[in-house]
Amino acid sequence: MPSALPDGEPVPDDGALPDSARAGSGGRPLGFYVHVPYCATRCGYCDFNTYTATELRGSGGALASRENYADALVEEVRLARKVLAGDDRPVSAVFVGGGTPTLLPAADLGRMLAAVRDEFGLADGAEVTTEANPESVDPAYLARLREAGFNRLSFGMQSARQHVLQVLDRRHTPGRPEACVAEARAAGFEHVNLDLIYGTPGESDDDWRASLDAAIAAGPDHVSAYALIVEEGTQLARRIRRGEVPPTDDDVHADRYLIAEERLAAAGYSWYEVSNWATSPEARCRHNELYWTGGDWWGAGPGAHSHVGGVRWWNVKHPAAYAQRLDAGKSPGAGRELLTDEDRRVERILLELRLASGAPLDLLAPDGARAAARAVADGLLEPEPYADGRAVLTLRGRLLADAVVRDLVD
Structure with a gap:
């Protein structure tokens, strides 16, 4: 099951922030993270706050459904505008993550983005990203996303080898992520990322080189490569504990990282964060840079975390509880902490x-x-x-x- 939320003090029902959070806000960028908590299936390594249809059945009914999700999300954006009343910063970056955002209709993702744009405005040249699973999009869907105002896509590739994807419980077939990059370019997306994972049990050095080579050949302008972390409570952790697959190894992770740096650097990608490489400064993920450099962001959606001026808070996790609180006119915040x-x-x-x-x-x-x-x-x-x-x-x-x-x- 998804990991537990941290402890913290209660969030006021109206979501109000202390005056200290607003001090100096004009010198900090403002971003929006939008969490879509739905997945078609649960990957064996994942401990994110996500839910399959089976997990949601009978646990919230219509309030937890994908069909009504955009309505609740838009309500939180409107709440954010009330809490940040008088803050005239336009949003510099929007990132829709999950889960699998592209399980929702493109029109729903467009409504969420439109709510942010209508309530806050978008800065000139704002970066607007959504994550996507390769099997959940097609050229027509990508074209609708581009028309809605999205200008960056992040595809979960993970590996180019079928046996590695099987260990991770990923459902797409090798070659499909690379095809998605071409479809994204055809739809007018200038910036495209491919996510890779290294160190999966059963993956060899040659498997990892093949994944890197396939990703590079696809031509994204950004590649993220993450060491597999086996989280307690996941299906993969249980399989390792039962001896069905070998455990991960830190020395193997180090070797794979060196291979990634060598391959990506030779192809013209420069590291700008330990797990991220880009072909140019313009290709970097500005939303993530906002996290890493102390900016402000509002995290909307079940379990989403926010940070504004040294105040960090997090929402209730379950989609039904989230929608119920918003429907009652209350903040979905579950707890918060004031950073010293x-x-x-x-x-x-x-x-x-x-x-x-x-x-x-x-x-x-x-x-x-x-x-x-x-x-x-x-x-x-x-x-x-x-x-x-x-x-x-x-x-x-x-x-x-x-x-x-x-x-x-x-």
Whole structure:
């Protein structure tokens, strides 16, 4: 089942934010994340807040249904406008994720986007992305998305090998994600991402090279590559525990990451975040950059998380509970936390260190500064940016990013 929500203080019924959250907002970008919690089937490795039709049957009825989902989502966008009354920032990036957003009609996704545009306005050149499963779209659907105002697509490819897809419980066939890139280009999408996963039990180095080569040959301008994390409570975790498939291996993950860097760099992709490569600065995912650089975003939908000016909150998880609260005129927020200055300092280090631009050294406490000097000597941080006041990971540092971060936040 999906992971539990964190603890926190209650969210007011009207969703009101403390005055401190609005301070200095004019200097921060504002984004929208829209969560669509529906999937046709549950992938064995997934612990996201998603629901299949079988899981929803009898647990909320019409309130939990896909058919009525856009109505509830639009209501939350209108609530966001009330909570942020007087905030005249246009939205710089919208990201629709899931789940499988493209299980909904393109017109529903268009209604959600139109609500954000009507209530807040979109900045000139705003990035508008939706995730899509390869088997859930066709050229006509993609054309309708483009007409609705979407200008970026992110397809879940994961692997080019059938036996790897089977372990992950992915339903598309090899070759279909690559075809989707061509269909997206034909529909007028300039920016397209392919998501890959490495380290799946049973995947070989050659399997991973084949997946990278297939993704590159398809011609997206962005590739994301993530190490498989086996989450407790998932079907894959249970299969590993029963000995049906081998466990994942950190050394294998490191080797696969090096292969990804080699292949992608040779093809003209540059890393700009540990797990993300793009062909140009314009091809980077601006919505994710907003997360990594401390921007503000409103997360709409069941289980979605938001952050505005040091206040983080999260919505109730179940689609029926979410719709019921909005129908009653209440915020769907389940809990929130107010970040201290120290919380925000640590988060900046955690997130910005993952970027190719790095984190400012002046964020570090004395122990962290000494750790940074050692990391340069150990080949984990680049010496030239360090001399200019920034901590930037080397390739070896990227392999050990979590350990480097732990040392620097002390």
